[in-house]
Amino acid sequence: MTPRTTPALARTRADLAAALAEQDARAASPARGTRPYRRAVVMTMGALHTGHLSLVAHARELADDVVVTIFVNPLQFGPAEDLSRYPRDLDGDLAMLTGPGLLGAGDVVFAPGVDEVYPGGDPTVRVSAGPIGDVLEGAARPGHLDGVLTVVLKLLHLTRPDVALFGEKDAQQLAAVRAMVRDLDVPVEVVGAPLVRDVDGLALSSRNAYLSPDERVRALGLSRALRSGAEWARAGAGAHEVRDAARSALTAAGVEEADVDYVALVDPDDFTEVADTFAGVAVLLLAVRVGTTRLIDNTAVTLGASRLPDGVVAPGASTQGGARA
Numbered sequence: 001m002t003p004r005t006t007p008a009l010a011r012t013r014a015d016l017a018a019a020l021a022e023q024d025a026r027a028a029s030p031a032r033g034t035r036p037y038r039r040a041v042v043m044t045m046g047a048l049h050t051g052h053l054s055l056v057a058h059a060r061e062l063a064d065d066v067v068v069t070i071f072v073n074p075l076q077f078g079p080a081e082d083l084s085r086y087p088r089d090l091d092g093d094l095a096m097l098t099g100p101g102l103l104g105a106g107d108v109v110f111a112p113g114v115d116e117v118y119p120g121g122d123p124t125v126r127v128s129a130g131p132i133g134d135v136l137e138g139a140a141r142p143g144h145l146d147g148v149l150t151v152v153l154k155l156l157h158l159t160r161p162d163v164a165l166f167g168e169k170d171a172q173q174l175a176a177v178r179a180m181v182r183d184l185d186v187p188v189e190v191v192g193a194p195l196v197r198d199v200d201g202l203a204l205s206s207r208n209a210y211l212s213p214d215e216r217v218r219a220l221g222l223s224r225a226l227r228s229g230a231e232w233a234r235a236g237a238g239a240h241e242v243r244d245a246a247r248s249a250l251t252a253a254g255v256e257e258a259d260v261d262y263v264a265l266v267d268p269d270d271f272t273e274v275a276d277t278f279a280g281v282a283v284l285l286l287a288v289r290v291g292t293t294r295l296i297d298n299t300a301v302t303l304g305a306s307r308l309p310d311g312v313v314a315p316g317a318s319t320q321g322g323a324r325a
């Protein structure tokens with residue numbers, strides 16, 4: 001048989017188990033020596049873009065083998081959301097994943113159908129995200145983070161990785177996954193990867209494909225708002241003024257107040273709003289509807305730098321790149 005040069009495509013649990021067994025056999029082979037083996041997983045909903053590929057490239061550096069999952073998870077969509085029109089392009093995704101520095105022979109793409117992931121229908125037992133699941137994305141999309149964590153835990157069980165990578169683009173999701181892994185003792189290392197933007201500052205997102213040319217211009221208001229908030233924070237503004245600055249920039253970009261789900265400035269650990277006296281690194285987050293498309297974006301901002309003791313750099317100050325526009 002000719003050796004495979006592209007990743008294995010697994011459409012079923014059985015395909016996945018067979019592909020992982022091959023990885024396990026290679027990991028246990030005496031030819032590898034005693035170097036510890038690592039498998040990484042990158043979970044996606046497909047319609048891949050350069051942001052996803054940056055996670056895959058990072059996974060490639062961290063691990064011997066990489067599993068990419070492609071699954072549009074119905075559990076995390078509300079009844080009036082875009083589940084049915086969410087972009088799906090498995091052939092295009094597979095072509096993108098096999099570029100240089102990405103997936104090769106030995107790696108796996110797991111692209112199951114809904115019945116394969118939920119063979120008994122909607123699961124009766126689900127993960128609860130707890131308080132972080134009730135604010136911001138959780139408040140705007142009730143049950144969303146429970147649905148995310150339920151599928152993430154299932155995919156962790158199915159793919160058995162040592163390390164799992166998630167993008168800082170979905171900052172609240174990343175924090176919820178970290179909390180689940182900590183609170184439920186899930187044996188995996190969670191790695192956050194920086195948010196990737198288009199040259200004009202727009203955060204890359206599969207949902208950008210929904211935007212008309214006019215809407216895409218208006219969508220630049222999100223990164224401008226983050227940049228404005230970050231500039232006010234650098235100038236010594238308190239939390240309230242930073243949020244106001246971000247809101248004003250959205251308005252200036254033509255975004256109606258009614259289309260803003262939230263402008264929030266939160267503690268990165270529990271996503272509670274920070275007080276005006278807060279000093280340290282907070283996350284400035286936005287969720288905005290542009291036409292029928294709901295977009296999210298965020299950036300880390302340092303507040304009250306002048307209130308921090310001399311020589312103290314706010315912890316986490318370099319974990320997220322600032323919004324560029």
Ligand SMILES: Nc1ncnc2c1ncn2[C@@H]1O[C@H](COP(=O)(O)OP(=O)(O)OP(=O)(O)O)[C@@H](O)[C@H]1O
Binds near residue numbers: 204
């Ligand atoms: N621009 C980006 N930079 C870095 N990581 C990203 C980016 N966009 C998505 N990701 C990450 O890729 C993973 C899969 O995300 P997903 O498939 O939902 O993509 P998406 O573009 O965010 O889609 P959507 O438009 O549905 O929000 C998540 O961990 C997500 O945070």
Ligand SMILES: CC(C)(CO)[C@@H](O)C(=O)[O-]
Binds near residue numbers: 043076
């Ligand atoms: C983590 C995830 C793949 C779970 O469906 C999804 O929420 C996403 O793509 O960010």
Ligand code: BAL
Binds near residue numbers: 045076077170173
């Ligand atoms: N990137 C998060 C997946 C969702 O919006 O459902």
